[in-house]
Amino acid sequence: MSVSARLAELGIELPAVAAPVAAYVPAVVHNGLVYTSGQLPFVSGALPAVGKVGAEVSAEDAKGYARTCALNALAAAADAAGGVDRIGGVLRVGGFVASAADFTGQPGVINGASEVLGEIFGEAGRHARAAVGVAELPLGSPVEVEVTFLLA
Numbered sequence: 001m002s003v004s005a006r007l008a009e010l011g012i013e014l015p016a017v018a019a020p021v022a023a024y025v026p027a028v029v030h031n032g033l034v035y036t037s038g039q040l041p042f043v044s045g046a047l048p049a050v051g052k053v054g055a056e057v058s059a060e061d062a063k064g065y066a067r068t069c070a071l072n073a074l075a076a077a078a079d080a081a082g083g084v085d086r087i088g089g090v091l092r093v094g095g096f097v098a099s100a101a102d103f104t105g106q107p108g109v110i111n112g113a114s115e116v117l118g119e120i121f122g123e124a125g126r127h128a129r130a131a132v133g134v135a136e137l138p139l140g141s142p143v144e145v146e147v148t149f150l151l152a
Contacts, residue, residue, distance in 0.1 A: 003084045006120055014075040014084065018042045021138060026076035033091065034081050034149040039072040040141040041065035050140035054103030057142040066095060066112030069145035073113075074120070077149045088152030089124030090117045096144040099133035106131040113145045124150070 095110030110131035
């Protein structure tokens with residue numbers, strides 16, 4: 001099944017590619033891979049929340065934001081690759097969680113990204129991953145995700 005057909009089956013519509021907030025491009029294609037820049041959970045050009053996970057933002061909400069980040073990354077990758085059906089799978093996910101001092105649930109938050117990529121790509125969505133707690137993220141975002149995709 002094509003990626004576009006799977007997205008339709010899941011009822012997922014990819015968002016427009018988020019405009020960069022600094023001096024970079026959303027994604028780059030190189031040697032059969034698509035590398036995305038870190039994606040924030042923008043929805044219609046705005047962050048749905050700001051703050052630290054484990055303080056102002058719940059882990060459950062942050063998991064949903066990580067899912068949004070992954071879909072933003074897929075949109076950026078598809079744009080760079082010439083269409084979503086040119087994306088063949090997921091190689092690696094890097095997740096960053098703006099964390100309260102005592103928050104240790106970063107892996108659960110980044111599962112939001114990993115799980116949606118698994119739903120979309122199936123076995124080809126299995127990937128290596130990092131889930132890291134950080135002090136701050138751009139624009140006060142609670143979560144940021146970068147993805148390395150394989151071309152089909």
